[in-house]
Amino acid sequence: MLPRFIYRSIKINHVLSRNLSTTQRNDFRVTVVGAVGGIGAPLTLLLKLQPDLVTELNVQDLVKWTPGVALDISHINTAVKVKAFTGAEQLRESLKGADIVVIPGGVPRKPGMTRDDLFGANAGVVRDVAVACAETCPDALINIITNPVNSVVPVFCEVMRKAGKLNPSKIFGISTLDLVRSSTFVANLKGLDPGKVVVHSVGGHSGISIVPLLSQCQPSVTLTPDEVKTLTNNIQQAGTNVVKAKVGAGSAQLAMAFAGARFAFNLLRAKKGESNIVECAFTLNNSHGTKYFSSRLLLGKNGIEKDLGLGKLSDFESECIKKAIEAIKKNVAKGEQFVK
């Protein structure tokens, strides 16, 4: 079954194609850096299907077939305008005027690697994109998908700080896939519709730093202590299980494209003035026992409107968060050290 927002987009496209002249639209430009990769390509496709939220879509990647992928996607009959940008030389041009920059550029894991093992390859990628963003689109909302999220978000923020352009309300490490997986796993266990189950995941995006708040699941579900432990472990290990199952062909891509699109669409909806939009993301907030933490955020026109905190935690969740904080502190220090 297609996700609901794709159905909605198909319906909207139909309305738009009949009635373009009378439809009120806001103009939003989204740039995807690493747009031709395993996450980038399906994510770009999902963005192209949402003309009520995305007006212009800039497709940037290093590979020489970037214009070919952009041309391919541009043939889809939605009103979203697609442009290609190839290589580091065209990165700045791709970022000009961007409202949102989504970054899945970088290297994925292979079996046996941790996310932290990607730091050497990906920290420089994120640093270079941050330097370019500071110069060309310092007010854009930044969505960092590249791993290790817990360390490269600090890299991005420190580069912006050095450039005098840091706005922590606009820089997000994308942990949405943890929420998506949590909803699916709880729904599968309890025989519910996964599209109607909401579970927030806080902390970070790596191993024990991922803390799904199962006690606050909506609708409320009854879970035994063993079920809570098993579900938590399955959610924390889900990425690693995909890496293993793909036997060397990379990590999660399609579910991540869905999660990345969901987060970007929610940012754009909030930017357009829709209220009560809540997502979790890994941000610089200094308010949960470590500088960076993923918590429940109310999104607004300029990014984070309010940190909604963690709500009432179970004893198990409080213990998990203590462990998460210790892991995150080390990951953050590594990112900050890299920029120094």
Ligand SMILES: NC(=O)C1=CN([C@@H]2O[C@H](COP(=O)(O)OP(=O)(O)OC[C@H]3O[C@@H](n4cnc5c(N)ncnc54)[C@H](O)[C@@H]3O)[C@@H](O)[C@H]2O)C=CC1
């Ligand atoms: N935050 C999350 O929940 C998740 C994060 N990831 C991470 O996303 C990243 C991308 O994964 P995949 O798309 O599967 O990898 P991939 O290798 O399929 O694609 C990466 C793309 O980035 C491009 N790229 C590399 N360096 C670049 C640069 N400096 N500028 C522009 N483009 C550049 C490559 O040419 C390639 O097209 C990985 O670091 C992976 O670990 C993956 C899944 C979930």
Ligand SMILES: O=C([O-])CC(=O)C(=O)O
């Ligand atoms: O596990 C990985 O390397 C990719 C990732 O972050 C995820 O799937 O959650």
